[in-house]
Amino acid sequence: MNDNTTDTASPDVKPLNFLQQIIKKDLADGAHTQITTRFPPEPNGYLHIGHAKAICLNFGLAQEFGGGCNLRFDDTNPEKEDQEYIDSITRDVQWLGFEWAGEIKYASSYFETFYQWAQHLIETGKAYVCHLSADQARKYRGDTKVAGTNSPYRDRSVDENLAELAKMRAGDYDEGACTLRAKIDMAAPNFNLRDPMLYRIRKQTHHQTGDKWCIYPTYDFAHGQEDAIEGVTHSICTLEFADHRPLYEWFTANLPVPSQPRQYEFARLELNYTVTSKRKLKQLVDENLVDGWDDPRMPTIAGMRRRGYSADSIRNFCDLIGVTKSGSTIDVGTLEFAVRDDLNENAPRAMCVLDPVKVVIDNFAECNTVDGIELLSQPAHPNREELGKRELPFTETLYIDRADFTEDTTLSRKKFKRLVAGEYVRLRGAYVIKSNDIVKDNQGNITELRCSLVPNTVGENPPEGIRPRGVIHWVSAEKNIDCEVRLYDRLFNAAAPDAGDKNFIDALNPESLQIIQGCKAELSLQSAQIEQSYQFEREGYFCLDSKHSCDEKFVFNRAIGLKDNWANKV
């Protein structure tokens, strides 16, 4: 029997992923008494679903094993970074429901220490200032077959290197004139060890440090040290950094760092029909192909939030897909499942008619009305009584969806479970009605359906012999709210929009957004709040759009439709 589950006695427990196994062992061995992880985004774009996986992993591991997780901005390249991204990232992590340990951390707050460590490396003969141009440096680096060549600047004296580094810091050199490099091994099979750059000159104002610095550490010269300074025990990153691990370890071994973090790599999340690359997402935003970083079609956390995906569903999704080292592409269907699963459980129900056609109840007088209205009551959720009830005003004129009526009387009961001319249908939470007459305009369009209700069928079965074909949703034509509904489809038509040398822009789905005006929603939605999702029965899950909704105008986004097992079968 192995011990890779939290409780081997129970068959229902999730098996531990490889990182959980490592941490569990480290804790058991006494290698650590407490663990610390970190989520280290560069503030150069908005967070997306891929980051959500990393966030859930790092914060989740800390939570599970009683440690802490830092939120640290890896802000070593002012060229691409911006305060706007820091704000959005902070907001997104919070919204996902995670709490970082202590204050927010910044790599830039360690710059002075990094500089001293650079001097330390020079003093121990392990770094030098190199005046090779970027072009020359590339040639000196060699390739897979030929070893690199030592830079002619490699053997400068300690004093000269110190002086040159000081001049770099002082701004005496132009951008690109020189770099500080580690002196490791130009023949190393791993390119990262062929005297990697440690500092480069960037005469740019930094969003945190202003103009204090004109030299900035590279990722390699910063990341491991940041982890060490913060006491990170398990530094978890994606697969492409595996080749950097020897360098990561070289720095923590050759510098007087306060702790020895370990790096572990996992496979980043890939989703089909989706692009997860900050560069590409930024391009969609910059070229106005979407409505900003938080466009509901974007796989960004802000976009999914605005669309109506709950934080819970995103966390559940990350839980569902697992953590491994094998590169994989998850089917978006799995994400959609997680969204539906959560929303089905938690979203109150409501009714909204997207394509209204008027229904007049000829025998409305048979209702129990007060001022022309019969107030019906419906639970907010079919199997969660604690969510309360809502009131539905039933009036003489109603709206149903055009698609829920047909004049074709040949359709079988199995094939069409809605209203057919001359037949019966149940109005959800209300009466069974019968279609009597059809009123059309001179173009032949249906303008009105004259129907009659079957008395005493609210919450009761109709008398013997009356068999409604199904249940359809409806809204009072007199008491409702007018609204705009936005339906979203996948942003890309291709499963792998950026595969090979394809231009992902070409794969954009021109029908990814459909705006419908003149929809009629039930009155209770008057009090709908931003961030509150509803299931519009028989339609899907909707929430108010945080950007376009206002007091005068209701705009609902459809997060996702209801699962439809029937559409494919007919």
Place this chain on the structure above:
RNA sequence: UGGAGUGUAGCCAAGCGGUAAGGCAGCGGGUUUUGAUCCCGUCAUGCGAAGGUUCGAAUCCUUCCACUCCAGCCA
């Protein structure tokens, strides 16, 4: 072809020498005042391939194959 990594069902993923968990998708059926939910059933004689070791191999060994990443003064 130098280095690093990965191959278990359509998509994920357990498995750690004792005879292929689970989820998503699919398929079949039942319940239902949402064509939803829910419930039941079904879905790998097979673990990239071929050899070998063993009473026994997805697990160990050998060889091979496929795919991903790396030659930024990006992260």
